[in-house]
Amino acid sequence: MTDAAELKRRTAELLAAHPPAGTDRLDFLKARFDAGLSWVHYPEGLGGLDTPRSLQAVVDAELEAAGAPDNDPRRNGIGLGMAAPTILKYGTEEQKQRYLRPLWIGEEVWCQLFSEPGAGSDLAALGTRAVREGDDWIVNGQKVWTSGAHNARWAILIARTDPNVPKHAGITYFICDMTDPGVEVRPLRQITGEAEFNEVFLTDVRIPDSRRLGGIGDGWRVAQTTLNNERVAIGGMRLPREGGMIGPVAKTWRERPELRTHDLHQRLLTLWVEAEVARLTGERLRQQLVAGQPGPEGAGMKLAFARLNQEISGLEVELLGEEGLLYDDWTLRRPELVDFTGREAGYRYLRAKGNSIEGGTSEILLNIVAERVLGLPSEPRTDKDVAWKDLAR
Numbered sequence: 001m002t003d004a005a006e007l008k009r010r011t012a013e014l015l016a017a018h019p020p021a022g023t024d025r026l027d028f029l030k031a032r033f034d035a036g037l038s039w040v041h042y043p044e045g046l047g048g049l050d051t052p053r054s055l056q057a058v059v060d061a062e063l064e065a066a067g068a069p070d071n072d073p074r075r076n077g078i079g080l081g082m083a084a085p086t087i088l089k090y091g092t093e094e095q096k097q098r099y100l101r102p103l104w105i106g107e108e109v110w111c112q113l114f115s116e117p118g119a120g121s122d123l124a125a126l127g128t129r130a131v132r133e134g135d136d137w138i139v140n141g142q143k144v145w146t147s148g149a150h151n152a153r154w155a156i157l158i159a160r161t162d163p164n165v166p167k168h169a170g171i172t173y174f175i176c177d178m179t180d181p182g183v184e185v186r187p188l189r190q191i192t193g194e195a196e197f198n199e200v201f202l203t204d205v206r207i208p209d210s211r212r213l214g215g216i217g218d219g220w221r222v223a224q225t226t227l228n229n230e231r232v233a234i235g236g237m238r239l240p241r242e243g244g245m246i247g248p249v250a251k252t253w254r255e256r257p258e259l260r261t262h263d264l265h266q267r268l269l270t271l272w273v274e275a276e277v278a279r280l281t282g283e284r285l286r287q288q289l290v291a292g293q294p295g296p297e298g299a300g301m302k303l304a305f306a307r308l309n310q311e312i313s314g315l316e317v318e319l320l321g322e323e324g325l326l327y328d329d330w331t332l333r334r335p336e337l338v339d340f341t342g343r344e345a346g347y348r349y350l351r352a353k354g355n356s357i358e359g360g361t362s363e364i365l366l367n368i369v370a371e372r373v374l375g376l377p378s379e380p381r382t383d384k385d386v387a388w389k390d391l392a393r
Contacts, residue, residue, distance in 0.1 A: 081233030
């Protein structure tokens with residue numbers, strides 16, 4: 001098995017053959033992927049070396065010290081955090097070879113076509129239809145809240161392929177080419193003024209069966225891999241102490257003593273401690289991932305992430321007083337990524353409102369924690385055994 005010393009040796013060989021200062025960024029990233037140093041826990045030939053996930057930190061530290069470029073992970077968070085692990089688990093060898101390398105390098109950005117106007121929290125009630133026609137599937141429907149669709153080449157898509165069975169059973173999982181005819185992306189302007197989200201209309205979109213992930217009708221099970229990884233990606237990201245939302249408000253507190261009050265001090269201390277607990281819990285969750293796939297624990301992390309972001313950003317606006325009401329720019333923009341710490345307090349306050357919706361609403365995640373983590377009885381569901389076509393809509 002490859003150990004830390006061997007990974008350091010391989011990393012040194014990569015740096016010697018492709019010095020970061022004199023190598024094109026994409027060429028360096030391609031060489032890194034081919035050397036198995038992209039995500040070391042992936043199989044050989046797919047960017048990895050079949051080594052424990054924990055050893056990735058060894059490679060990352062060596063490359064960072066050498067000034068090597070990264071793959072700008074925030075720009076392709078859905079691809080890296082959700083599409084890639086799903087393709088790895090359910091994709092054919094041809095699919096893995098085709099999609100994983102350009103995904104990790106960042107040549108191809110991914111988005112997620114899951115949520116729908118009539119099936120938000122109840123994702124399994126989705127109505128986008130995929131009908132088999134020879135070796136293709138013809139897809140019609142509408143998706144919503146699609147982050148980054150305006151920049152994406154590919155999408156992970158779930159659609160209903162059998163309306164005659166209960167809602168969870170009639171779903172199939174596909175890879176959709178966002179440049180295909182019939183795919184229309186429209187901006188959704190948010191309370192921040194930006195349109196990082198989109199609505200996507202699918203009209204007679206033809207998807208080859210070769211782009212199906214998993215079995216026909218097995219899409220809900222495949223989607224659970226995506227959703228579990230999504231919650232870990234959102235709520236369990238690696239941060240330094242005072243990373244994330246707590247950093248700017250702590251910095252303001254230290255630099256602006258004239259803004260301080262006893263009440264704000266007590267609230268800030270409480271949120272600082274909770275943010276640090278959440279950070280350390282996230283580290284523990286990542287260590288658990290070394291042993292296998294993410295489970296429902298990620299739902300708890302994502303819940304904490306949403307609540308803390310909203311409470312911390314609210315405290316920051318209150319601390320700043322009138323300054324907190326200012327806003328820099330309401331111009332409609334279509335950003336490539338979300339930058340919580342790069343803008344002012346008003347942006348953080350408004351954008352954090354979406355944290356309890358995206359990646360699974362807090363209400364649904366509370367049910368997941370109650371049922372799958374705590375083992376409590378599930379809520380009564382009268383529609384579980386009813387064919388989707390017979391459900392009231």
